[in-house]
Amino acid sequence: MEIHQPKDPGFLNDFEKKHMPFVADPLQGKDGQSLTVTVQLGEIPHPTMPEHYIQWLALYDGEREVTKINIKPGGAPAATLTFTPVSGMQPRLLAQCSIHGVWERHLNLEIQ
Numbered sequence: 303m304e305i306h307q308p309k310d311p312g313f314l315n316d317f318e319k320k321h322m323p324f325v326a327d328p329l330q331g332k333d334g335q336s337l338t339v340t341v342q343l344g345e346i347p348h349p350t351m352p353e354h355y356i357q358w359l360a361l362y363d364g365e366r367e368v369t370k371i372n373i374k375p376g377g378a379p380a381a382t383l384t385f386t387p388v389s390g391m392q393p394r395l396l397a398q399c400s401i402h403g404v405w406e407r408h409l410n411l412e413i414q
């Protein structure tokens with residue numbers, strides 16, 4: 303799976319803002335307690351049309367898939383993930399556009 307990342311993580315262009323999943327960073331959670339986060343499908347909302355939409359959103363811990371949801375076109379450009387944060391987790395969000403491939407955002411996790 304080829305994963306796209308921004309050319310300059312400190313200064314995303316509009317195309318990158320549309321494709322990188324966007325959520326509050328750092329994520330804040332409690333060790334071992336379920337956490338639900340709403341992820342925006344793009345800091346600039348990505349299209350949600352049948353011919354061009356975000357097909358799935360996944361959360362990885364390092365190389366391990368934690369959860370993945372399939373997304374249908376036509377809805378709001380957002381999706382909700384539920385997972386259980388643990389100390390030492392290295393969260394990455396991945397989103398697949400039907401045209402422009404998989405895009406990734408690394409997150410920081412704060413365990414309270």
Ligand SMILES: [Fe+2]
Pocket residue numbers: 321348354355399400401402
């Ligand atoms: Fe796209």
